[in-house]
Amino acid sequence: MSTNAMRGIRRKKSSLSEVKIAVLGAPGVGKSALIVRFLTKRYIGEYDHQAEQRYRNEILVDGEAVLFEILDTCNKNLEAVPSPEVISWADGFLLVYSITDRQSFNWVKRVRLHICERKVSGRVGGLSGATTLTPVPPMQSGGMGGDVSPTLGPPMVLLANKADMVHLRQVSTEEGEILAKDVECYFSEVAASEHVVQVATAFHEVFKEVQNVRKRSKTSLLDRVLGSKATKIYVRGKSDSALPKD
Ligand SMILES: Nc1nc2c(ncn2[C@@H]2O[C@H](COP(=O)(O)OP(=O)(O)OP(=O)(O)O)[C@@H](O)[C@H]2O)c(=O)[nH]1
Secondary structure, eight states, X not given: OOHHHHHHHHHHHHTOEEEEEEEEESTTSSHHHHHHHHHHSOOXXXXXOSXXXXXXXXXXXXXXXXXXXXXXXXXXXXXXXXXXXXXXXXXXXEEEEETXXXXXXHHHHHHHHHHHHHHHHOOTTOOTTSOOOOOOTTXXXXXXXXXXXXXXXXXXXXXXXXXXXXXXXXXXXXXXXXXXHHHTOEEEEOOTTTOSHHHHHHHHHHHHHHHHHHHHHHHHHHHHHHTHHHHHHHHHTTOGGGSOXX
C-alpha cells in the first residue's frame, strides 16, 4: 500500500467520531429491543440476558461515520440506580420508559436527577452500596465524567417505548413532552416492535447532543483559560497590525 493511501486511512481513523451511550430504564421497558433494533434493524421479542452488555458499531449519522459504543444496562428492580461507573463512563444517556408502565416513568424522572447531580459534581465513586448495577470491566471513565461544565446538563434523550400498546397506556404523551421540556432534551414515543427510523433517530440525537455539549465545553474552557484574550485573539486574525497593541 502506498504511503499516501496509508496516510488517508490514518486520517480517516483519527477523524472518526466516537460516542458512548448508556441506555437506562426500569426493568422490561424494552432497552435491549431498542438497541437490537438500532444496531440490526431487527426486532427480537425475547432477549434473555442477566448482565450488562456492551456493543460497538460504526454507524452513519448524516453521512458521517460514528463509532457507537452502547451499554445495555440490566436493572433487577425499581430501586436500582445507575452505578457511578456507568454514569462516569457514558458520554450521553438514552432514558427509556414504557408508556404502559407508570412506575418506569417515575424511575426515569428520579434517575435523571441522580445523573445530573453526579455528572455535574463529578463525585464519581462515592455511591458504594447505593446501587445494584455491576460495572462492566474493563470500563474506563472515558466519558465526560466530572469534566462537564456545571452550566451544561449531561446529554440526554427521553424515549417512550411500546407506543404500539396504546390500549394499555398509563403515561400520556403530554407527560413525556413536559418532562422533556424540563430536561431540555429530545423526546419521542416509539415502538421497538415496529419502528426502525424513529428508534435510530433517538440514538442519533444522543450523539448530536453529545457533540453539542463537547463543542460548548471546549468554548467555555477556552473562555475560562484565556478570558478576554480569547476574544482578542479571535478578533485580530490576519489584520493583527490594524488593531491597537493592548
Ligand atoms: N408490545 C411491545 N413490546 C415490546 C416492545 N419493546 C420491547 N417489548 C417487549 O418487552 C419485553 C422486555 O423487553 P426487553 O428488551 O428485554 O426489555 P429490557 O428493558 O431490556 O429488560 P431488562 O433487561 O430485563 O431490564 C419483551 O417481552 C419485549 O418483547 C415494543 O415496542 N412493543
